[in-house]
Amino acid sequence: GENVEQHPSTLSVQEGDSAVIKCTYSDSASNYFPWYKQELGKRPQLIIDIRSNVGEKKDQRIAVTLNKTAKHFSLHITETQPEDSAVYFCAANPNTGNQFYFGTGTSLTVIP
Amino acid sequence: DSGVTQTPKHLITATGQRVTLRCSPRSGDLSVYWYQQSLDQGLQFLIQYYNGEERAKGNILERFSAQQFPDLHSELNLSSLELGDSALYFCASSAKVAGELFFGEGSRLTVL
Numbered sequence: 001g002e003n004v005e006q007h008p009s010t011l012s013v014q015e016g017d018s019a020v021i022k023c024t025y026s027d028s029a030s031n032y033f034p035w036y037k038q039e040l041g042k043r044p045q046l047i048i049d050i051r052s053n054v055g056e057k058k059d060q061r062i063a064v065t066l067n068k069t070a071k072h073f074s075l076h077i078t079e080t081q082p083e084d085s086a087v088y089f090c091a092a093n094p095n096t097g098n099q100f101y102f103g104t105g106t107s108l109t110v111i112p
Numbered sequence: 113d114s115g116v117t118q119t120p121k122h123l124i125t126a127t128g129q130r131v132t133l134r135c136s137p138r139s140g141d142l143s144v145y146w147y148q149q150s151l152d153q154g155l156q157f158l159i160q161y162y163n164g165e166e167r168a169k170g171n172i173l174e175r176f177s178a179q180q181f182p183d184l185h186s187e188l189n190l191s192s193l194e195l196g197d198s199a200l201y202f203c204a205s206s207a208k209v210a211g212e213l214f215f216g217e218g219s220r221l222t223v224l
Contacts, residue, residue: 034212043114043202043215044155089155099168100145100213104154 006103023090118216137205
């Protein structure tokens with residue numbers, strides 16, 4: 001089955017700096033890569049996603065890049081703000097089924 | 113509000129007991145997923161149903177079982193509970209294959 005690895009597990013940045021979280025996947029059949037944000041005590045919520053026919057997608061301060069050849073994708077947050085502090089999960093969805101494989105999460109802290 | 117409803121929100125019980133967690137997906141969503149999130153851990157996939165049928169199974173213990181009913185709501189049954197079963201259990205639904213997952217608020221289970 002699919003295996004998703006996520007790094008780093010924790011990340012601290014100063015407010016206004018950029019944050020980058022990286023994930024790798026193993027199954028070349030995976031074609032959908034969402035990112036979820038989970039604030040403390042809350043449910044995970046989708047913040048951005050990318051499909052395998054696209055190399056990059058941007059939504060305001062958030063961008064995701066995908067390298068299918070290397071089987072890795074990354075989340076980029078620019079001009080970080082304290083409200084960006086949360087746990088971020090990447091996921092991969094193989095075309096063979098509907099199962100989502102999640103990374104282990106990155107706890108992001110934005111220091112004011 | 114994601115449109116996914118989970119009950120109960122909190123549940124405290126003793127070892128050896130059995131509990132049932134309930135999930136109502138978003139209107140029209142046929143897929144229901146169950147995830148377990150232990151303290152400071154990632155999202156462990158348990159099981160997925162699609163229109164009443166089991167579609168995928170993850171690391172679900174034999175003491176756990178689930179089903180999806182004709183009205184599409186789902187129940188996760190946890191029996192012979194152990195201390196290690198204490199966790200936040202999320203239900204999520206999606207409308208299509210490789211589509212956005214909408215998570216409920218979770219059911220926090222504490223086993224004493």
